[in-house]
Amino acid sequence: MPEHRSSPTRRDFLRTTGLALGARHLPAAGAGAALGSLSGCATEPTATADFPKLADLTPPAGPDDDAWAHVRPYFVLDPGISYMNNASLGMPPRAVVDAVAEGYRAISAEPLHGKHGLQEAIARRVRPGLAAMFGADVDEMSLTRNATEALHLQTIGLDLEPGDEVVITTQEHPAGHKPWMYRAARDGVSVREVFLPSPLEETEATLARFAEAIGPRTRAVSFCHVTRGGHRYPVKALCALARERGLASLVDGAQAIGQFPIDLHDLGCDAYAASLHKWVLGPAGTGFLYVRSGARDRFASAFEPTRSIETPGYEPGGTADFPVRAALATALDFVNALGxxxxxxxxxxxxxxxxxxxxxxxxxxxxxxxxxxxxxxxxxxxxxxxxxxxxxxxxxxxxxxxxxxxxxxxxxxxxxxxxxxxxxxxxxxxxxxxxxxxxx
Ligand SMILES: Cc1ncc(COP(=O)(O)O)c(C=O)c1O
The missing domain is CATH 3.90.1150.10 (Aspartate Aminotransferase, domain 1)
Incomplete structure (x- = not known):
């Protein structure tokens, strides 16, 4: 029988989630394990007999199977299945699954404080964790349900006049293509598609194709960092080209985020849309939108009519899937522990x-x-x-x-x-x- 507790206070909640003052000094993986204990139970839910503790996860010494053998037991996957479709949907480790479940238990056992605790976890660990992992400032990160939502928000927000042109590619995912069709139909924006072959050519050839497509009415370029087929574009060089020509650069990072180190400031894009439920191994229904602070004047908010540069209002408001979002802290701990x-x-x-x-x-x-x-x-x-x-x-x-x-x-x-x-x-x-x- 689960231990019965009457109305844990917010202080109890913060203590059990490792969010009380001082908890930020915990080692990353330890803090993640603490986040798993959202119900306030005395026992640590991620530390079941069958699953190793996130706090004990050590960085692999090399890339081969032996070096990674200790990582596989962190996953729940049925032993009879080999999962090689991560580009569609990632497979969260057990600690993330537990954190989601514990978050729902917390919010159901004590909705008021449960919700506050989860919001606190999101504000103090998820947003800063994402910003630190991907080289951005905290206030440049908006949480979304997926990359599709982020792609829509960045595309419909871009300041464009009828007749302005945007250059995209023939390899966009429908999630990146559709919002531009929407802009074309609603605002008379002209969308030019650059043909990019599969496999991808050398960087100079890709840049030349973009440079050739950019015309006098072009105001923005919009393309994938990594396509759904795994082609990796020269994003930094493309963003530099856009900057030279005075164009906004919008990137679809759904397939890139989590596969290799990415520094968004260094990349130089104005907006970047990401999934967190693919390569970052977050729970399904998670993503983010990054808008560079210096580019806020180019992107309107879909939600805040009275927004300002200081409070750009890009993030969808209202009640969110708090337990799912808060569990991202555990996914980030997992990724950080591995590197x-x-x-x-x-x-x-x-x-x-x-x-x-x-x-x-x-x-x-x-x-x-x-x-x-x-x-x-x-x-x-x-x-x-x-x-x-x-x-x-x-x-x-x-x-x-x-x-x-x-x-x-x-x-x-x-x-x-x-x-x-x-x-x-x-x-x-x-x-x-x-x-x-x-x-x-
Ligand atoms: C390149 C690319 N962009 C966008 C998406 C949409 O991602 P999400 O399901 O997070 O909205 C995908 C999904 O596979 C994708 O491969």
Whole structure:
């Protein structure tokens, strides 16, 4: 039976969540474990017999399977499944799942103080944690439900006149494309699409395509940091080009955030939309919108008619999914404990291994960018003669217990395999055997 407590006070709540004064001095992972205890229970919910404690998570010493073997037990995944579809939806570690559950328990057991405690956690740990992780100021970060929402907010907020033009690419996700169609229909904005081939060309060629598309009425460029197929754009150079030409730069970072270190100030973009439920391993329904403080005069708020530069009002208001958002603090602790540079190295190790195995298969063509600067560390796309990508998805589940995705785009019948840190080379071997069997 759970311990019965009558109305914990806000002070109790802050103490049990590690948010009371002084708790910010806890080591990151320890603070995350504390956040798991939102119900005020005396026992630590993340420290079950089967799951290791987040506070004990040590940084892997290298990128190989041995170095990462201690990380896999932090995940809840059914042992019969190999999960290689992280680019669609990430798989949160157990500590994050527990933090969401404990947050709901807290808000249900004692709604008033439960809600305040979660809001406090979001204000004191999530927003600053995101800003610190991604090189931004706290007041430049707005929390959203996903990248789609953030993309809409940055696109509909941009100050444009009828007849103004924006340059986007042929590789936008519908979440990045649709808001521009909305601006075209509502405001008469002209949308020019730059053709970008798959695989991506060298940086100079990509820059030249953008430079050529920019015309006298162009006011903004809008593109992915990493596409859904894993192509990695030269974002810093593209933002510099935009700045030189006096254009706003808007980036879709849904597939980039969490795969490798990113410093938003250094990147030089004006707005950046991100998912936190993919590579950051946050709970589903989390994302952020970054608007550079110096670019606030270019972006209107969708919510605040009386906004100011000091209070730009980009974040959707109203009641939010507080337990889900607060649990992001635990996801950030998890990522910080591993290190984004180590995550990148591990993901690259796995996709390099996958590519080396695919190269052994007759009739296999890898469509990912040829070099690391043009391909994301964790997503690989390829075509396999004799295997339709749509058919491959259920067949691989059936034959190899492996979850993958199709990528039938850009004229390719490609399969997408997205391998986050918890995947092993043995699972990749099983996937390759499954591909051979599925082709028949
Ligand atoms: C490039 C890109 N942008 C945007 C999105 C939408 O992300 P979300 O589901 O967080 O809205 C996705 C989703 O897969 C994506 O791949």
């Amino acid at each position: 984004l540079d180590r995550i990148e190295a591990r993901c690259r190790f796995l996709s390099d291994y996958l590519k080396s195995r695919l190269e052994e298969l007759p009739g296999c063509t890898i469509r990912s960018g040829a070099t690391p600067d043009r391909s994301a560390p964790g997503s690989t796309i390829f075509e396999l003669q004799g295997l339709n990508a749509l058919d491959a998805v259920p067949r691989l589940e059936e034959l190899a217990g492996t979850h993958i995705d199709e990528h039938q785009r850009d004229g390719h019948d490609a399969i997408r395999v997205s391998t986050h840190v918890y995947v092993t080379t043995a699972e990749i071997d099983r996937l390759v055997e499954g591909l051979v069997a599925a082709r028949g």
